[in-house]
Amino acid sequence: MNVAAFSRDIFRNKFFAWHTLMVSPLKGLDISVGESVVYSDKLELIYLMPLMFYFLADDYISDLEGKPGDANIQFFFSISSKNHLKNTHFYGTLFIDELTLRGISGSIIPDNPSVIFDSNRLQLGYTAGTSIADIPFNNLSVTLEYTKIYPFVYGHHTPAQTYTNSSYLMGHWMGHNADLLHLELNYRFFRGLQMNVWGEYIRKGSSTYEGQYKYPQPVFLFGLKNYYKYFGVNFKYELMHELNLEARFRLNMTSNEETSDSFIDDKVNVISLSVYYGL
Numbered sequence: 001m002n003v004a005a006f007s008r009d010i011f012r013n014k015f016f017a018w019h020t021l022m023v024s025p026l027k028g029l030d031i032s033v034g035e036s037v038v039y040s041d042k043l044e045l046i047y048l049m050p051l052m053f054y055f056l057a058d059d060y061i062s063d064l065e066g067k068p069g070d071a072n073i074q075f076f077f078s079i080s081s082k083n084h085l086k087n088t089h090f091y092g093t094l095f096i097d098e099l100t101l102r103g104i105s106g107s108i109i110p111d112n113p114s115v116i117f118d119s120n121r122l123q124l125g126y127t128a129g130t131s132i133a134d135i136p137f138n139n140l141s142v143t144l145e146y147t148k149i150y151p152f153v154y155g156h157h158t159p160a161q162t163y164t165n166s167s168y169l170m171g172h173w174m175g176h177n178a179d180l181l182h183l184e185l186n187y188r189f190f191r192g193l194q195m196n197v198w199g200e201y202i203r204k205g206s207s208t209y210e211g212q213y214k215y216p217q218p219v220f221l222f223g224l225k226n227y228y229k230y231f232g233v234n235f236k237y238e239l240m241h242e243l244n245l246e247a248r249f250r251l252n253m254t255s256n257e258e259t260s261d262s263f264i265d266d267k268v269n270v271i272s273l274s275v276y277y278g279l
Contacts, residue, residue: 012040012160016170017047017054020076028082038072040160072097072161089131095171097123097153097163125149125172129182139188147172148179151218155209177205177221192238202228229253244279248272 020034037047037054046057058069078093129145153176154163163170174180184198206223232250239245250270255263 013042014038014040014160014165015043015047016165019050026084028084030078030080032076032078034076036074036076038156038161038163039070040158070158070161072156072158072163074163087133087135089133091130092128093126095125095153097125097155123150123153123176125153125176127172141186143182143184143186145182146180147174147182148220149174149176150220151177151205151222152209152212155212157213174202174204175207177207177223179203179220194236196232196234196236198230198232198234200228200230202226202230204228224257224259226257227255242278244276246274246276248274 016036016038018034018036020032022030022032024030035054037058039047044057044061046052046060047054049057054071054073055069058071058073061071062069075096076094079091081090083089125148127145127147129143131141131143133141135142149172154169154171155176156162169175179202181201182198183200184196187195189195203221204226205221208223211218230250230252232248234246234248236244236246248271252266252268252270254266256266257263
């Protein structure tokens with residue numbers, strides 16, 4: 001008998017809600033803090049209350065339904081400081097995933113006496129960066145930024161509650177178990193002519209979510225590793241008002257680890273020339 005012939009996919013409704021409190025205690029200083037939640041099956045109006053903590057709402061719903069809370073809840077914080085140090089912009093974002101692990105039990109994950117589940121995981125990601133303008137000379141700006149996403153961020157044991165929309169990740173594009181270092185220089189020679197030089201270095205471990213709830217948690221960059229190096233130079237010239245000519249060069253270098261502990265290296269050069277109006 002072909003069992004697959006009798007199987008079918010069941011699609012569940014998926015919902016996303018978030019709220020944010022933003023304050024500006026000083027000129028140039030912006031601070032925001034908020035929560036987001038991904039849940040499934042039916043709309044819960046309690047998540048639309050702007051002053052409701054989502055983990056309390058999840059507990060309330062679980063009490064009504066008589067089952068452990070199971071929503072995928074995130075907490076985020078960001079800060080931006082402009083010109084508190086002359087010509088300098090500092091910024092950062094913190095994203096904490098899965099504030100509660102209630103609902104992880106033998107009814108959801110099969111019992112296995114040989115496996116210990118860790119109920120105190122901390123899955124988070126963050127970005128920290130700075131941008132300096134007109135140093136050491138005018139019309140030059142330098143940006144340095146670092147992003148790190150720890151293993152299993154954005155995931156959830158219920159497929160309908162992952163941090164995705166139509167299979168597209170709503171978080172950082174490189175996904176979990178990865179980090180990125182970005183350096184960029186922008187220089188304006190004169191009105192209409194600008195140059196942009198940038199480089200990125202990315203480390204990426206395994207993308208799997210298997211073992212997300214096992215203990216001990218794997219180390220950062222677990223699994224087969226992938227390394228990406230990018231270098232780019234862009235020139236943009238405004239031929240006339242809103243009519244631009246742009247030339248781009250990018251060097252892509254990749255190094256992907258194999259199961260034999262060897263690496264496969266590749267290098268690609270990309271050159272493009274474009275003319276556009278009004279963008």
